[in-house]
Amino acid sequence: MRHKELRHPFATFLLLAAxxxxxxxxxxDITFTGADGFVLMGMENNAVQFAADVGVINPSGIAFKVSExxxxxxxxxxxxGTLTATEKVKVxxxxxxxxxxxxxxxxxxxxxxxxxxxxLSRKKQVTVDVxxxxxxxxxxxxxxxxxxxxxVIDVPKNIR
Numbered sequence: 001m002r003h004k005e006l007r008h009p010f011a012t013f014l015l016l017a018a019x020x021x022x023x024x025x026x027x028x029d030i031t032f033t034g035a036d037g038f039v040l041m042g043m044e045n046n047a048v049q050f051a052a053d054v055g056v057i058n059p060s061g062i063a064f065k066v067s068e069x070x071x072x073x074x075x076x077x078x079x080x081g082t083l084t085a086t087e088k089v090k091v092x093x094x095x096x097x098x099x100x101x102x103x104x105x106x107x108x109x110x111x112x113x114x115x116x117x118x119x120l121s122r123k124k125q126v127t128v129d130v131x132x133x134x135x136x137x138x139x140x141x142x143x144x145x146x147x148x149x150x151x152v153i154d155v156p157k158n159i160r
Contacts, residue, residue, distance in 0.1 A: 030064075030136060030145050031057040033096075036153065041102070048105040048117070049086070053098040056091050063093045064138035066101075071132035071147060073105060076123075078116050081107040083130065091136075120155065127152050 033055030041049040058064065069085035086102045107113030120126050129150045136143045 030060075030091075030134075030143070032134075032145075032147060032149060033057060034149075034151055037098075037100075038153065046107050046110050046113075048107065049102065050105070051100060051102050054089075054101050055096075055098045057096045058091045058093060061093050062138045062141070063090060064136040064141075064143075065090050066134055067137040067142070068135040069103070069132075071130040071134075074129040074131070075116065075120055076126050078112075079108055080113055080116060081105050083132075123155055125152050125154055 035052045035054045037051075037053040039051045041051060043049070056066075066085065066089045069083065071083040073080045073083045083103055083105050086104050089099045089101055091097075091099065127150060129148075131148050132146075134145050134147055136145060
């Protein structure tokens with residue numbers, strides 16, 4: 001009899017958990033709205049560290065953390081390298097905000113990457129294409145959001 005008493009609450013818990021999870025949409029319709037406020041933090045080995053304000057719209061009822069960023073960076077038509085985030089950022093539910101994020105740009109080739117970045121630093125504006133994915137994690141749900149964005153950005157004055 002004791003064994004049946006233990007299964008009943010467990011079965012009830014599983015049923016409630018299944019209903020709760022099915023009623024939640026999870027992390028959905030996340031939208032990247034752009035980036036600005038770029039600040040160069042330094043260059044070490046084959047990587048450029050910088051910070052930027054990244055706009056994100058989260059219409060879902062669940063907060064999430066950006067757990068992984070993996071984007072190919074193409075500047076003015078030249079593949080520069082792979083962009084990753086160096087820390088996780090929490091995005092609240094039902095939000096439309098910008099979040100300060102630190103990034104690392106691993107240059108594909110140190111010499112051509114550095115010379116391309118130097119020549120781009122002489123311009124006032126550059127076209128940046130990013131392609132890849134961002135993983136968002138919320139409780140039991142992980143969502144991989146494919147990113148393919150093109151944006152014209154102003155080159156920060158402290159770089160020129």
